[in-house]
Amino acid sequence: MADKTQIVITSSKTVDEHVLEILSMFNQGVNEVELKGYGREINKLVDVYNQLKDKLGEGVKLENAQTGSEVREKRRISYLLIRLSKAY
């Protein structure tokens, strides 16, 4: 089931909670996950990625990383979007 799901990193969840969420999705058959972080949550997104790398090692692969900006609530805000795939 090569389903692709997007998760937005929020200030209300901790790094661990996001990691747990993604691990359980991978266990339920999701093969690709997009993580998106806006503004101050960008560095939390990178922390989530690194924790996943620590836990899964070669089992998770960084397919793509993209950065840009969007207008949200009349303000232009930066974002980072990474795509991760489950390697096995």
Place this chain on the structure above:
Amino acid sequence: MADKTQIVITSSKTVDEHVLEILSMFNQGVNEVELKGYGREINKLVDVYNQLKDKLGEGVKLENAQTGSEVREKRRISYLLIRLSKAY
């Protein structure tokens, strides 16, 4: 002069100061710049990129974005590394 220079985003400089630094390097003939941000400076790095995009539009291209972690002062810290090239 296809020289590649790496700039580490620091907490002591503002986004504008980093953008100015990169613009002047591009003007002095540097064609490729690597920007690296650690931990909390990662989202500043993305802000610097977006401001450069605003100013130079198609004149600057995001060649590559890479994320990972390194041990610094006995602590593992996340980083984001992006490579920018001057388009004309």
